[in-house]
Amino acid sequence: MPPRGTASARAIESSVVVASNRGPVSFDRDERGRLAPRRGTGGLVTALSGVFYRDDTSWVSAAMTDGDRAVALKGRTVDTDSHQRMRYVVIPPDRYDGYYNEVSNRILWMAHHNLWDIPRSPMFDDTTQEAWHDFVESNRAFAQALAQEADNDPVYLIQDYHLCLVPGMLRELVPDAKIVHFSHTPFAGATYLRVLPVTMRTALLRGMAGADVLGFQSKQWAENYLLSARSLPELRVLRGGRIDVDGRVASVRSFPVAVSAEPLRETANSPEADEVRAELGAWAGDSKLILRVDRLEPSKNILRGFLAYELFLRRNPSWVGAVRFLCLFSPSREDVPEYRNYGEECLAEAARINDEMGTTSWEPIEVRVQEDYAFAVAAYDLYDVLLVNPTYDGMNLVAMEGPLVNRRDGVLVLSRNAGAFSRLGRQSLGVNPFDLAETAEAMREALEMPDEERARRARGLSRTVQAHTPATWLADQLDAVDQVRPPSHRRS
Known part of the structure; x- marks a missing residue:
């Protein structure tokens, strides 16, 4: 571990709140009717779980099971057997379908992976607008849940395209928040991203820019974001992979994920x-x-x-x-x-x-x-x-x-x-x-x-x-926050 007092040491000592669509733990009822945790599934969770088994980590995710929803009704963060504290966001099933299946998977995933059959798809209509409303409101629910974790001045690590609007929404609720948004997928090229309705594309780019650090898996994906950001007058692209957002500077960088x-x-x-x-x-x-x-x-x-x-x-x-x-x-x-x-x-x-x-x-x-x-x-x-x-x-x-x-x-x-x-x-x-x-x-x-x-x-x-290890991957992102937001400029 780096010596205490260095940037990496400060980063490792930071309190962390992770947000992702799926969390590392779900709750089910055991044979006695008690809520019992079990490890979640999914590629992102697998990639992140080893990084965030820390005593100072909270994780905010969507409620996936009846047990998760029962925990959420308590209105607080709960401790699990895996040294993590969970807070669940309850999204009604019909809204979750629009947020996850329609917008996240059929629109954003397909866009970032260049998978559309352009002569035939996509076609955006009233149904798309309804699904987009579900996506916006689901991201807002995540932002509101994250704002409740602000007491210890944590670093928020917001994961992936499902939650691309959350940084901007959280910034409105907690103006001094330290926020990282990390994209595990590619990021669509500027021309391909223009297929999206202008309101959707603008909200996506502007929402991600609410973070202090925008992390991507490779320089190519980071550069794709910057190329699209140039199209928005409210985002001024500076040298060195930085953007000026309403007088606040954000850093756009690559942090290749590691395996343990x-x-x-x-x-x-x-x-x-x-x-x-x-x-x-x-x-x-x-x-x-x-x-x-x-x-x-x-x-x-x-x-x-x-x-x-x-x-x-x-x-x-x-x-x-x-x-x-x-x-x-x-x-x-x-x-x-x-x-x-x-x-x-x-x-x-x-x-x-x-x-x-x-x-x-x-x-x-x-x-x-x-x-x-x-x-x-x-x-x-x-x-x-x-x-x-x-x-x-x-x-x-x-x-x-x-x-x-x-x-x-x-x-x-x-x-x-x-x-x-x-x-x-x-x-x-x-x-x-x-x-x-x-x-x-x-x-x-x-x-x-x-x-x-x-x-x-x-x-x-x-x-x-x-x-590279998962620990260095995490520390590099937290160090990047220190570089953008030096400790002397943080909330006391």
Whole structure:
């Protein structure tokens, strides 16, 4: 830990309030009818939970269960068994649908990942305006809940696009608040963001600018925000990634998220993982293994991954029967038609390739749709090639987790549009995720790479990933607040 009195020491000692749509803990009734906490799920929660297991942390999230709502009715923050204090925001189900499913997922997620079929979608109408109202009011409810946590002059860490309006709203309620907004996703380019209705786009940019620090996964996403901010006369973009907001200076920076090696390796060494390794080893035999681990959703570019693999096999028939492609997918947002339809199309494409290219003793693609973290971590151990080819991705934790666990000097084939490429590009094989031919060639190059080069790249990946930890990721953001808001300027 840094010496007391340094900026990092002050940051680590700061009281922290985290806000996210989902929290790390939910409450259910046990067999005796008592409220009992259980760990929440979701990629963001998984990424953040290890960072915020601190005694001085409160977490504000939407109530997801009847137990959460019962806790919320008490109107206060409650302690959990995991050293965190939870405060829940109750959003009525019909409003939550507009806020989360319609605006957060079908509009903002799709915009930031460049996923719209522009000739056909989106089309904004009265239904969109109703959903936008739900989004605004849900963000307002979060801001009001956060304002109730202001007594200890905390640093507010507001997470992701769901809560992009909260910084500005919280600033109105607590003018001296120290606020960080962090975007875990990409941030749409200025031209693509102009597809949004002007009122929506302005509110998004202005709301995020309510923070003292706007954090992004990579410099590219931070620069995209700054380009769009230039279109608003009330946001004056300064040199050095800063913006003037009504006479207050905010900093726009990249803070690449990190993974925690120790719990990952603990899972890899667990009895459950040992069983999976034995199962997969027997299944793969002497074949080389290409692996992907993803949510089953459009931004992960699964369909093109299958087609690139098919092209690789047709171009390189000597690999037919000598390589297997293991695809581990977790279900994602199946109540959103675009996600559900895409998932069905991907599974159908894998089945077609197996029918056309498989033999009686060999199936080219093995697909498993399941929520099994230990299974995925065990599979990391065994891959010869890890395919990570999202169309766009804020960071991509799989690209960082795999090299920490893998023991076969596996080669990473990585989309240049993933935030992780800015960190891991030199040790990986970069691909244009839309180019099937380039991706197919990268698969061949990875499988046929000399052992010495494989080992060199694998060592480099592991060193790079371990150079940053979740603790330093958090400290860097808190230090950035100190730089924008020196302690002498803070509320006494």
